[in-house]
Amino acid sequence: MRQGLVVQGLSKSFKGAPHPALEEFSLSLAPGSCTAVLGPSGSGKSTLLRTVAGLEIPDRGSVLLDGQDLATVRPERRGMAMVFQRPLLFPHLNVLDNVAFAARIRGVPRRRARADAESFLELVQMQGTGRRAVTGLSGGQQQRVAIARGLAARPAVLLLDEPFSALDPELRSAMHELLSHVREQLNPMVLMVTHDRDEASAVADQLALISEGTLLQHSSVEAMYTRPVSLQVSRLMGGTNEVPGTIRGGVHYSALGAHALPADHPWAEGPATLLIRPERIIVLEDHNPGLPAVITRIRARGPRRLMTVEAAGVTLNAEETTCPHPAPGDTVRLQLPTSALAAVAPQPTAETSALISPTPKVPA
Amino acid sequence: MFLPETEVLITRSRPKPRVPGALLAVPAIVIVAFVVVGGSAMVTAQSLGLMPLVGRPELSTAAYTAHGGDLLVGGGLSLAIAGTSTLLACLIGFMAALIMMQGRWCGKLVAAMSSLSIPLPHIVGAAATGLLLADSGLLARVFGTAERWPPLVGGPWWAAVIFEYAWKESAFVGLVLAGTLATRSVDYEETAALLGAGRLGRLRHVLLPLSLPALMTSGTIAFIYSFGSYEVAWLLGRPYPEPLPVMALRLYNSVTLTSRPEAAAVAVVTAAVSLCAVLMALAFLRKIPLWR
Amino acid sequence: MAVTLPPGLPREALRKDAARNGLTRSRAAGRILRTATAAALAVWFVLPLVPLGLWVFADRWSYPAPLPQHWGLENVDSALSRGAATGFAGSLALGLAVSALATPLGVLAARSLAFHPSRWSALFSALLFAPLALPAFVTVFGLNVLLVRLQVPSSAGVVLVLTAYALPYTTYVMRLAFGAHDLGFEEEACTLGATRGQVFLRVQLPLIAPALARAAFLAFLVGWSDYLVTVLIGGGSLVTVPLLVASAAAGTGNDGIVAVLSLIALAPPLALLLFAGMTGRRRPGARP
Numbered sequence: 001m002r003q004g005l006v007v008q009g010l011s012k013s014f015k016g017a018p019h020p021a022l023e024e025f026s027l028s029l030a031p032g033s034c035t036a037v038l039g040p041s042g043s044g045k046s047t048l049l050r051t052v053a054g055l056e057i058p059d060r061g062s063v064l065l066d067g068q069d070l071a072t073v074r075p076e077r078r079g080m081a082m083v084f085q086r087p088l089l090f091p092h093l094n095v096l097d098n099v100a101f102a103a104r105i106r107g108v109p110r111r112r113a114r115a116d117a118e119s120f121l122e123l124v125q126m127q128g129t130g131r132r133a134v135t136g137l138s139g140g141q142q143q144r145v146a147i148a149r150g151l152a153a154r155p156a157v158l159l160l161d162e163p164f165s166a167l168d169p170e171l172r173s174a175m176h177e178l179l180s181h182v183r184e185q186l187n188p189m190v191l192m193v194t195h196d197r198d199e200a201s202a203v204a205d206q207l208a209l210i211s212e213g214t215l216l217q218h219s220s221v222e223a224m225y226t227r228p229v230s231l232q233v234s235r236l237m238g239g240t241n242e243v244p245g246t247i248r249g250g251v252h253y254s255a256l257g258a259h260a261l262p263a264d265h266p267w268a269e270g271p272a273t274l275l276i277r278p279e280r281i282i283v284l285e286d287h288n289p290g291l292p293a294v295i296t297r298i299r300a301r302g303p304r305r306l307m308t309v310e311a312a313g314v315t316l317n318a319e320e321t322t323c324p325h326p327a328p329g330d331t332v333r334l335q336l337p338t339s340a341l342a343a344v345a346p347q348p349t350a351e352t353s354a355l356i357s358p359t360p361k362v363p364a
Numbered sequence: 365m366f367l368p369e370t371e372v373l374i375t376r377s378r379p380k381p382r383v384p385g386a387l388l389a390v391p392a393i394v395i396v397a398f399v400v401v402g403g404s405a406m407v408t409a410q411s412l413g414l415m416p417l418v419g420r421p422e423l424s425t426a427a428y429t430a431h432g433g434d435l436l437v438g439g440g441l442s443l444a445i446a447g448t449s450t451l452l453a454c455l456i457g458f459m460a461a462l463i464m465m466q467g468r469w470c471g472k473l474v475a476a477m478s479s480l481s482i483p484l485p486h487i488v489g490a491a492a493t494g495l496l497l498a499d500s501g502l503l504a505r506v507f508g509t510a511e512r513w514p515p516l517v518g519g520p521w522w523a524a525v526i527f528e529y530a531w532k533e534s535a536f537v538g539l540v541l542a543g544t545l546a547t548r549s550v551d552y553e554e555t556a557a558l559l560g561a562g563r564l565g566r567l568r569h570v571l572l573p574l575s576l577p578a579l580m581t582s583g584t585i586a587f588i589y590s591f592g593s594y595e596v597a598w599l600l601g602r603p604y605p606e607p608l609p610v611m612a613l614r615l616y617n618s619v620t621l622t623s624r625p626e627a628a629a630v631a632v633v634t635a636a637v638s639l640c641a642v643l644m645a646l647a648f649l650r651k652i653p654l655w656r
Numbered sequence: 657m658a659v660t661l662p663p664g665l666p667r668e669a670l671r672k673d674a675a676r677n678g679l680t681r682s683r684a685a686g687r688i689l690r691t692a693t694a695a696a697l698a699v700w701f702v703l704p705l706v707p708l709g710l711w712v713f714a715d716r717w718s719y720p721a722p723l724p725q726h727w728g729l730e731n732v733d734s735a736l737s738r739g740a741a742t743g744f745a746g747s748l749a750l751g752l753a754v755s756a757l758a759t760p761l762g763v764l765a766a767r768s769l770a771f772h773p774s775r776w777s778a779l780f781s782a783l784l785f786a787p788l789a790l791p792a793f794v795t796v797f798g799l800n801v802l803l804v805r806l807q808v809p810s811s812a813g814v815v816l817v818l819t820a821y822a823l824p825y826t827t828y829v830m831r832l833a834f835g836a837h838d839l840g841f842e843e844e845a846c847t848l849g850a851t852r853g854q855v856f857l858r859v860q861l862p863l864i865a866p867a868l869a870r871a872a873f874l875a876f877l878v879g880w881s882d883y884l885v886t887v888l889i890g891g892g893s894l895v896t897v898p899l900l901v902a903s904a905a906a907g908t909g910n911d912g913i914v915a916v917l918s919l920i921a922l923a924p925p926l927a928l929l930l931f932a933g934m935t936g937r938r939r940p941g942a943r944p
Contacts, residue, residue, distance in 0.1 A: 592791020
């Protein structure tokens with residue numbers, strides 16, 4: 001009976017670290033899902049993965065796989081393969097024997113183990129490299145082999161610890177392709193940690209946002225962007241537009257006027273900050289309907305443009321425009337589509353805003 | 365234009381130094397070459413009768429055949445002593461390295477205790493072994509078995525000699541292994557564990573192969589050292605049969621005219637066996653993919 | 657005679673504390689087994705030193721008694737009267753001379769091997785490591801004739817041969833250090849406006865200092881612990897502690913003196929080791 005992976009109330013602190021690496025962390029993963037744990041460096045995400053794998057012993061809390069508590073199960077019996085940021089291919093074995101490692105350990109005869117390994121090499125598009133020494137492979141190839149080696153162990157959960165962050169961008173998107181290919185073929189349960197939200201959104205169907213060892217939000221990728229549960233989540237996901245105001249009857253009132261919030265969510269009455277992602281604001285030429293605003297600054301971001309506009313004393317960031325040649329000082333019209341709006345409790349206290357600022361790296 | 369990475373590294377040139385960089389090694393090379401090449405050439409010449417103390421130089425192998433039987437027995441004895449002590453040193457050293465790697469207080473204790481014996485001269489180690497294992501030594505006193513105490517020092521099994529070499533070299537092997545293993549083995553062990561390898565599996569499939577090059581290298585160094593070392597066997601051994609270095613030194617210091625070439629012949633045989641051991645070790649290391 | 661020396665000491669290598677790691681978490685049986693093994697190994701490494709420690713303070717310790725009957729420092733006086741002070745000075749001078757020669761030469765050789773690979777490199781390294789494969793008495797038999805004909809003073813001959821036997825260690829240690837050493841640091845310093853001298857003093861030297869200290873220590877040990885080369889080439893003109901230990905240990909009834917001399921042989925390197933261990937720990941930048 002497959003019930004997936006459940007993490008309950010995990011806590012773990014390291015000696016000499018300013019705050020716990022994990023604090024009452026709970027998360028559950030459905031079978032076949034791919035969940036990305038997203039967080040800045042030192043947020044405890046690697047500790048989470050190592051604890052799930054059994055490499056770290058939690059101070060409190062439990063890890064359950066298909067309903068079974070893993071507290072007394074040693075790492076080698078947990079059925080979890082992990083791929084680290086460094087490929088860590090065994091230097092004394094060739095490519096094929098690296099992939100065949102798990103089978104050989106279980107006592108599978110060499111010939112069968114190698115035949116099996118060959119099929120996994122094929123899966124990661126590394127067929128024909130089996131006889132080569134691992135030192136002769138490039139970084140991306142090594143990481144492919146490492147993934148094949150993990151998959152060949154037939155893990156219940158595949159753990160990925162920032163496996164692509166040492167690769168260059170093209171290679172990284174190729175690896176994202178590879179991962180979705182693997183998911184189509186084998187449908188494993190994947191738990192991955194990363195600090196790159198684009199990567200997390202590209203490969204995962206569920207996101208868990210972690211900061212200072214605490215789970216901030218666990219939801220679908222879409223919801224993480226459009227329905228952040230707090231200002232902190234919004235900011236960690238790259239949201240920059242925050243408009244203070246009040247909600248009355250599902251409508252947000254602020255300096256920008258009244259904006260109806262999406263009807264599919266019960267919005268709490270009272271003070272609230274309106275959020276809208278820069279890429280969802282529609283900037284139109286002056287003769288169109290919409291909020292009048294003035295462009296104060298334009299920054300080029302490669303093919304895109306990031307505009308800072310001011311409307312009714314509120315500063316907003318926007319990316320898209322239909323204006324042919326926008327320039328600072330131009331008057332434009334803004335439209336804020338209802339479906340793109342969300343609201344959260346207003347300005348965090350001093351304590352929580354400190355959480356968002358960069359923190360020193362702790363051993364994770 | 366796109367250059368491969370290595371080419372970029374080379375073309376990133378530095379200001380040209382006054383002396384070609386490779387020549388920096390020359391002073392060291394001159395000294396080593398003088399000692400190694402000069403020494404072995406001269407000793408070979410002596411052994412072949414080309415440098416007699418008196419008389420005309422004449423090429424002969426007489427020095428090699430003069431004590432042919434003793435040379436064979438001595439060679440066998442030296443091989444047995446060096447082989448046994450190296451085997452023990454590798455076993456104990458590997459075990460010590462495993463304990464050291466755990467890094468808890470017991471690992472630190474073993475590391476500290478083993479580094480204690482490193483700076484000790486072998487002659488001091490031999491003297492200390494004598495005080496420990498002789499029939500009037502500490503162990504015989506503590507266990508109070510005066511008459512039944514086995515002849516460890518000067519006995520037929522060369523036990524004290526083997527003990528001394530194994531003791532000193534196990535610390536050497538252990539520290540070398542701990543040094544090479546500690547830098548990377550934890551990550552590899554974790555990876556192996558997550559692929560399903562238990563303690564024994566990790567030892568057999570990860571730790572042992574990873575430490576094999578260092579084990580072979582340090583073991584070979586220890587073997588050659590104990591094979592060609594004089595003072596320990598001289599102090600703790602018995603008069604007959606003699607290991608090669610003891611035999612060589614006795615002949616070297618003896619007063620007869622023919623003894624110098626004979627001593628040189630023993631030295632050449634010792635060197636030849638040592639060289640064979642090195643070549644065998646290198647041939648073995650070459651087969652390990654880990655070895656660069 | 658050469659000694660076998662490990663290139664590095666484990667303290668530096670054991671940075672990662674595995675104590676709370678899930679892999680090393682042990683059941684009771686495993687813990688007992690490991691503690692017992694560790695205890696046995698500790699005893700193995702320290703046992704031969706125990707009789708030395710006892711004999712140093714044993715004024716009278718006749719045969720069957722398991723412990724000395726009279727404690728005192730008479731052995732120290734006897735050792736001094738047999739020339740322990742001269743031997744100590746001789747050993748110290750020999751160790752320092754070998755270290756002073758083999759360390760800089762090893763640095764140069766390692767730099768050549770690390771940064772200036774040429775078609776000679778393979779030959780150079782084969783030669784530099786050859787002393788490890790050649791017992792010292794073999795070369796000394798041959799060199800004795802040569803050194804006498806070239807009229808090299810015997811002490812200089814001893815230093816020369818031991819330097820050759822120390823060079824593999826210093827070269828190896830420095831080669832490792834240069835291997836981990838990034839030329840980028842020096843280039844960065846150059847771009848920041850440092851002259852060649854400043855680059856050497858402020859960048860290269862601090863970066864290689866720990867390895868330099870280790871190489872110098874190993875070379876010192878080669879001179880300090882030598883017996884055979886000093887006897888064969890020195891011919892008695894150079895008296896060192898190992899020579900005194902050998903002559904005392906070869907006789908009978910000198911156990912106390914042997915112990916004192918052995919302690920003299922052990923104390924300085926051990927003090928250096930402890931000193932290095934303590935200062936090394938305090939400097940945060942000191943990496944091997």
